[in-house]
Structure formats: C-alpha cells, structure tokens
Amino acid sequence: MASFRVKGGLKLKGEITPQGAKNEALQILCAVLLTADKITINKIPNIRDVNKLIELLSDMGVKVEKIGPESYTFQSDEIDLKYLDTEDFLKKASALRGSVMILGPLLARFGTGKLSKPGGDKIGRRRMDTHFTGFQKLGANFNYDKQKEIYNIDGKNLKGAYMLLDEASVTGTANIVMAAVMAEGKTTIYNAACEPYLQQLCEMLNRMGAKISGIGSNLLNIEGVKSLKGTEHTLLPDMIEIGSFIGLAAMTQSEITIKNAQIHRLGIIPDTFRRMGITLEFRGDDIHIPAQQNYEIDTFIDGSILTVADAIWPGFTPDLLSIILVTATQAKGTVLVHQKMFESRLFFVDKLIDMGAQIILCDPHRATVIGLDRKYPLRGIRMTSPDIRAGVALLIAALSAEGTSIIDNIEQIDRGYQYIDQRLNALGADIVRID
Template identity: 70%
Template sequence: MGTFQIEGGHSLKGEIIPQGAKNEALQILCAVLLTSEKVIIENIPDIVDVNKLITILENLGVKIQKQAKGTFSFIADDINLSYLESDLFKEEGSSLRGSIMIVGPLLARFGKGYIPRPGGDKIGRRRLDTHFQGFINLGAEFRYNREERFYGVEAPEGLKGAYMLLDQASVTGTANIIMAAVLAKGTTTIYNAACEPYIQQLCKMLNSMGANISGVGSNLLVIEGVTSLNGCNHRVLPDMIEIGSWIGLAAMTRSELTIKDVSWENLGIIPETFRKLGITLNKVGDDIHIPAQEEYEIQGYIDGSILTVADAPWPGFTPDLLSIVLVMCTQAKGSVLIHQKMFESRLFFVDKLIDMGAKIILCDPHRATVIGHNFKSSLRATTMVSPDIRAGISLLIAALSAEGNSTIHNIEQIDRGYENIVERLQAIGAKITRTDS
C-alpha cells in the first residue's frame, strides 16, 4: 500500500497542465470497439483506471500502439469474445466500474456483451438499471447470474431503434446506450439523456466516424442507426475535475497558480461556483490564473441566507467537485451548506477533516455545514487513509495547507484519477514524497 508524506503550510507557485479527462477517456476508449478501422486518441491520461481499461481492450484482441505520450492507436478488427467468459475478465472487469461501457459497443457490433459486477469508489449505491433497461428497450435480452454476479445481454437478431425516457440522467448509462444505438436499425430517441461535455465529446467522435446523432448538448438525443462506422482521430478534453482540484489547492495554500489550457467553454458553472466562494479566477486566453489570496469570503444569497452548493446533472455542478469545495471552505470566511444529492456515502470523509480541526457539522449522509476558519487557525497535520479518489485528493489538499507533517495511506485510490501527482505537485513547490510498501 502506498503512502504520501506531506509537509504542509507552504505556499505554491507556478503553472500546472491538467491531464486528459478520466471520465471522457473511459467512454472514448470503449467506443473503439464499434469499428474495425484504426482509431487514434490523443491526451489519454496515464492513470490507473484508464490503464486498466486499456488492458481489458488488449485482452479482448484490440491492437494497441502507443504513438506518443498520451496518444494511442486502436484497431479492433479481430475481437476475442471468448475472453468475456474467462476468469481473467471476471477479475479485471470487476475491478473497474468503467468497464460496464464495453457492453454497449459489443452488443451493437457482435450481438452480445457480458460484464462482471463492476467495482469503483465506495461512495454509495450506483445502480446499473439505466444501462440494461436501455439495452432491453433496443431489443436485447438480459440475464444476471446472481451466484457469479455476472451480467449479460444478447441480441442475436440485432438491435432496433426505440424511444426511451431514462429513469435518471446517468452519464455512463447514456454513453452505453448511445454506443449501442448507433448501429441499431431505425431511429432511437433518448430523453433525459446526460449532456455533460464528455457525452458531447463521445457524440462528436461517433459522428466523425459516420454515426448520425442529433441533439448533441441537449437532454434529447435522436440517433439514426447506420450499418457500420469508420475510424477517426479524437482528442480528449482536459479534466474539469482536476482543474477544480487545482483551484481548491491554490485557495487553501494561498498560492498563485496558472492552470493551462483548460477549455473554458467546457467548464460550465464551475468557475462561477468558485467565485461565489470568494476565489478570484482570471481568464487569460484559455488559461485560469489564480492570484495568491490572504482570504476568500463566501457570498450569501440576496436575502442573507447561507449559500448552498449542491450537485446536479449537467449543466449543474458536478458531484465530483463537492469534496474539493467542502475542504476549501474550511478556511473560507463565512459558512456554506454542502448538499451531496447523488451519493449517500461521499461525505463520510469529513470526520478526518474534523480531526484536523475543521468546523464541520455532518447534518445527515447528504448534507454538511462548513464554518470557515478564515485562516485564523490552521488545520492540524495528522495521519489519514484515502477512502476514494475525490475524498483522497481533498485530504491531500487539506494536508498541504496544514501546519506540520501529515501521512496519507491507501494513495492508490488517488492514483486511479490523478496522473503523476507527486512530480506535478513538487514542480510547483509542494513538499510531498511517496513510499510504496
């Protein structure tokens, strides 16, 4: 198990380049299964979850070549479907939640897809009904082996377009259904579709391959099925979650940072949300410049009531940044209510922040009130265990702001979502080292 040793209390300075978006990369990589032609993808992040998916694709028979840092070519012209029934796949697929998105492409192109119950963060219930109900709507037959915890869908006669109203705007569910529908016969209409920039990127990529998807960017997608798709070149967006993480880091350490090439047009309300929390963000070309701030004050509402930061489907605020916002507000001037609607276990990491001296009231599994210190007292260094990716990076930010030496164990959770984080933080002045046992 890996460990971070952090000497906190230092301000940072410099430039940091966000990695490619993890959540987009997982979708885009699965989409290479939809064609036998070459697909070239740029800006793929070198992180554990993405590398696990690349290994699964390789074991499926996809020919993969690394062309440059973050750039790979994929040719899925000789797929080994027997791998799906192997013990190796049951082990590899169950360790990665994103592996669920290979099912849609395999079902569309080969008439069947299987997946063991996938893993991922322990942040609450993350049901898969939206995925499989979408496949059923397209004409697939569903089965679940409870003993082996193995899902399967088959459509030996092919898929047929259908109208469907999704029960929730699931990002991975929408992506999976889109990939299944692009090769279905007829018209598929998906209402209450997720419309995150990553879904838009997937649709743009598929359209460049010859798919016919309209309504991109909205929650109503219309897909006219085609018989086959071509290859393409695609570039993954910068990771908005990492961008938000670096904003939180700059605020907590009172540092001047420049985040390069952030793709402002795809950040939605993220910059404005941080501004409501008192953070100064300057747009310089396509960069974000954050000046060093001695304090930042949370805005209230017009009627004087406490500000609430809540997650919501896009274009609302992404749930993956609520942990960052929460830790950042521990040193703000003022108070805020954090409302995590989507996952009932994601706020449980606050007990570690309370141990560090943060003033947080956990109202229930979904809500926490944070009373900011305004830097009048520093957080205390401590020893912690990272429970998941986003809580892990939040605890790391807290440790970098705290006076003294902190230790964070189980940092493999952070590795799942952040590329070369030690080297990148050291480059801007952070006092952090890593040991692996």
C-alpha cells in the same frame, strides 16, 4: 499499499496543465470496439483506471500501440469473444467500474455482451438499471446471475426505440448511445445526460459515420447505420483536476496558472468557486488564480447561508463537492454542501474534523462547513483516502495544514490523477511517495 508524506504550509507558484479527462477517456476507449478500423486518441491520462481499461481491451484482442507520451492507436479487427467467458476477463472487468461501457459497443457490433458486477469507488449505491433498461428497450435480452453476479446480454437484433431514462446517468447514456448507433431504425433518448464528455463521445461517433443529433441537450436522436469507420480524437482537459487546482491555490495561498483549461466547456464550475470568494482571472484559455490571504463565502440575496449542491449537467458536478467542502474550511463564512447523488461521499469529513475543521455532518448527504478564515490552521495527521475525489480533498487539506500529514491508500488518488505528487512538487510542494 503506498502513502504520501506531505509537508504542509508551503505556498506554491507556477503553471500546471490539466491531464486529459478521466471520465471522457473511459467512454472514448470503449468506443474503439465499434469499428475494425484504426482509431487514434490523444491526451490519454496515465492513471490506473484508464490503464486498466486499456489492458482489458488489449486482452480482448484490441491492437494497442503507444505513438506518443499521451497518444495511442487502437484497432479492434480481431476481437476474441471467447475471452469474455474466462475468469480472467470477469476478474479484470469487475475491478473497474468503467468496464461496463464495453457492453454497448459489444452489443452494437457483435450482438452479445457479458460482464461481472463492476467495482469502483465506495461512495454509495450506483445502480446499473439505466444501462440495462436501455438495452432492453433496444431489444436486447438481459439475464443477471445473482449468485455469480454476472450480467449476460443477447442483442443480436437491436432496433431503434423511444426511451425515457429513469435518471440522466452519464455512463448509462454513453452505453445506450454506443449500442444504438448501429441499431436498425431511429432511437430517441429523452432525459439523456449532456455533460461535455458525452458531447465529445457523440461528436467522435459522428466523425466515425454515426448519425446523432441533439448533442448537448437532454434529447438525443440517433439514426442507426450499418458500420462505423476510424477517426482521431483528442480528450478534453479534466474539469475535476481544474477545479481541484483552483481549490488547492486558495487553500495554500498560492499563485497558480492552469494552462489550456478549455474554459468554455467548464459550465458553472468557475462561477461556483467565485461564490466561495476565490479570485479567478481568465487569460485567453488559461485560468490564473492569484495568491489570496483571505476569501469570503458568498450568501444568498436575503443573507441566508449559501448552499452548494450537485446536479446533472449543466449543474455543478458531484465530483467537485469534496473540493468545495475542503476549500470552505479556511474561508470566511459558512456553506451547506449538499451531495444529492451519493450517500457515502461525505464520509471523509471525520478526517478534516480531526485536522481541526469546523464541520457538522447533518446526514449522509449534507454537511455544514464553518469557515475558520485561517485563524485556526488545519493540523497534519495520519489519514486514509476512501475514494478518488475525497483523496485529493485530503491532499489539499494536508498541503495547507501546519506540520506533516501521512495519507494512506493513495492508490485511490492514482486512479484519477496522473503524477499528482511530481506535478505539485514542481510548483513547490513537498510530497514524498512512500511504500
């Protein structure tokens, strides 16, 4: 198990380019199974979750070729369906939550799918009902072996259907869309997720020959086609990294420019950080954060305490609430952070409290942060990263703290952020990776 040794209190300066979006990559990579033609994908991040999925696809028979530092070609013309019955497949798939999105393409093209219960972050219940109810609406037969925790799906005769999703699940919507693009007839998906990453997937599928309308809304209409062709696709910059770098700049009083941020695809993320008192300057498609000695949290119009809550897109993404929370610890003012979607995602705040932060964990979903306005800097401690987003929040806290911190279990951070230590060290940080 690897750790980071982090020297705090250093001011960073320079430019940083966000990696390709992790959450988009997991969807797009699964979509290569929909055609026997070659697909080229650019801006693929070199992170553990993505690399594991590429390895899984390769084991299934996908021909993978790296043609550049962040570019790959994929060709799924010789898929080995028998591999789905092996222990090796079930073990590798269960280690990666994103693997669930191979089911939609497998059903669409081959009429069958199998998967063991996916893993991922320990951030609370993440049920799979939306995925499988959608498949069943399309005519698939579903069987779950409770003892072995294996999902078996037969979808040889998928037909278009109307469905109202029980939740606007991003991965659930992506999975159902990929299953429906080659189903016979018309599929209507209401209460669909509409995140930029899902928009990217739908636009890619349309370039491949799919007929999807309503992209960017919560009502998708899909006319089934018989086959899809190859295409080229470039991933968006990772909005979670962009938000993390904004919080990092504020906490460490650093002057940072985030390059090529695709600002028009960030929704309310910049405005939410502005409500935290952070100054952002848009310079073309770059975001410049000047060094700020102090930043003050906004209040509601009547003077009451600001609440920042997650919501389905175009609301604020839950993946950045950990960053908002840690950034608030050194702001002036108070904020209530309300994590509605996952009941275990705030359980890293005990580490911040040990560092000297003033936080009241009201319940599994809400935390009140009382900003210290830098009068009482955080102090370095030893801590463990519980999940990807909390891990980066703790890294930001350590970089802003007095003294040295040790962050254990950084494999969690590596799952979502490529070369994070090297990239931040290039800005002036002092992060050492130790085994």
